[in-house]
Amino acid sequence: MATMNDVAREAGVSLSTVSYVLSGKRTISEETRLAVQDAIRKLNYSPHSGARALASNRSNVLGLMAPLRADVNVSVVMQFVAAVVTTARTYNQDVLLLTQDDAGGLERVTSQSMVDGLLMMDIEARDPRIPLLAKLRKPAVLIGLPDDPQGLSCVDFDFAGASRTAVRHLVELNHRSIGFIGSPQASLERHATYADRARKGFSEACEAAGVASVLRACEATVPALAEALDALINNDGRTPVTSLVVHNEGLLPLLHEALASRGLRIPEDISVVAIAPEDVALAAARPWTAVSIPAHDIGRAAVEMVMDRLNSDKPVEVRLIVPKLVQRETTSAR
Amino acid sequence: MATMNDVAREAGVSLSTVSYVLSGKRTISEETRLAVQDAIRKLNYSPHSGARALASNRSNVLGLMAPLRADVNVSVVMQFVAAVVTTARTYNQDVLLLTQDDAGGLERVTSQSMVDGLLMMDIEARDPRIPLLAKLRKPAVLIGLPDDPQGLSCVDFDFAGASRTAVRHLVELNHRSIGFIGSPQASLERHATYADRARKGFSEACEAAGVASVLRACEATVPALAEALDALINNDGRTPVTSLVVHNEGLLPLLHEALASRGLRIPEDISVVAIAPEDVALAAARPWTAVSIPAHDIGRAAVEMVMDRLNSDKPVEVRLIVPKLVQRETTSAR
């Protein structure tokens, strides 16, 4: 491996000149710059990240703590991660992957100066990692919205707003009784904030509009779905719901069949609005009317926010991504 | 941040002594070792990874190139990644995440000495990244089995064997006509080796056993599944299949309903063997008889193999993980 010294010798300049050519932090004449760049190409030089990190106190690596387990929506997580990695590259940063349960991981990678900043996904309402993160004195961004961010930046989809938007859409179509099928009970119990907020938004919007509402948590399995649907359709003897808001990506592929087998046609008998990533909403035979979760945008925003805090000293911010509903084939007026 | 110098001063020893306490590469008296460890605790010292990388030529980071896109089986990928990260930690390594389409990524992270070794997932038969990897002169392990590993280590599940095992099981149950529902056409077209090998093993085993076989590629959507099933059941006028081998995790949640709506009960009318991760096989209302894909074991093996090559100079190896079938409720004798 060629070093900067080799490059300097090859180009007939000093070490520091090469460094300044690379960093652009001082003016260099066109001529020497070209000479240095030639030498770099010729020797196939690339800087040693360790040395650079040592001297500059910057590693060009972001830490990303992601939930690598089955009980979250895997494909959404994947989209986030992909967005984060891709965006990070545009800032010339790489991504170090930490798992949720690696408790000491945050502490370790920062105290060893392995990362310049941290991103944390799958935030719970009172996430125990937040105080840890807060005292690490590294730029950090939470992907999710806890009760108390403790001075950390946050970015997330406005799940409450998404539910409200979905409800508003259905109300405009004259639905007066709306069911909500949400995340699994487990997500609620650990207070994953997206689950809580989507429910809350739904309830509030229904109340505000004066329409009847029923909520069910549901796992992404056929029997769980069956049970939830039966409950919503019976609705304890009250009028059955005429429409559904579904915030559970894993369920969507199962939903069409499940309703069909109950003699319910979409949208003639029942309208459905999904809250899901766009590709999931579009994957169905009959694409879902949906409020799409822009995982990619959120991931990108998260990286932008750490980098802002790293480069300039932009203040901490809390950013909510505005929901947008696209009407497709699964909702109709009543 | 405390440095090693601070520790040395605090403990009243020299810099190098602290280093040797940490690395254990020279004998140190019990007494000074304790003193140093006390100082480390007291100052809350942890070594600067950049400095360490610079001096020791080791970064303690492994690069993992993973397919972060929708057209692979996301949950399997996730399991691999989780296994890799977790196992890496037991070797005191962290994991840097590279995306498949970051072409220069491999080159970059090695030439900048960011990683000690590389893992690459989702290998295609004649993967263009293999020659690149091969000339990087870093320990590397392919998770997958290409036509020509070019001197790189490989580890993968024995998908051909998995199909054979599934077929053997069905043949023992007196099935004489077996259908195969596999990965999407797209996977076949880019020659993802797991798809190819599973198909090949299936065909061979059927031929060897003298039973009729039909193969279909299939995407994980309801309509695609419907089409595939209709084709297998009609079977061009020949006898309909009495059993299925399904190598497509995304399809499993849809399969039960799809068969039921065609009046086919599992296993009375049709037996089904899944080739899928165990948790997927178990997630169904009626757990699938399955050859399980031990994503976790494979991920772990991959890390072990890089670390072996890194620490000792163990030779390159190609390791295939042996398939195991567990009979559950979806197969029965005919």
Place this chain on the structure above:
DNA sequence: TCGAAGACCCGAAGCGCTTCGACTGCCCTG
């Protein structure tokens, strides 16, 4: 015509660690 202001480049001092060679006692052997 002269000093100030740039433009451009170099040298050297670190950054925090690993590791090699050397030094000091001490114990053990012959």
Place this chain on the structure above:
DNA sequence: CAGGGCAGTCGAAGCGCTTCGGGTCTTCGA
């Protein structure tokens, strides 16, 4: 009792980079 060997420690030389503080040489306005 001399000498070798070993356990235990230290000093110093890097590892490859960034950055600060000068230099030198032009250029330009007064």
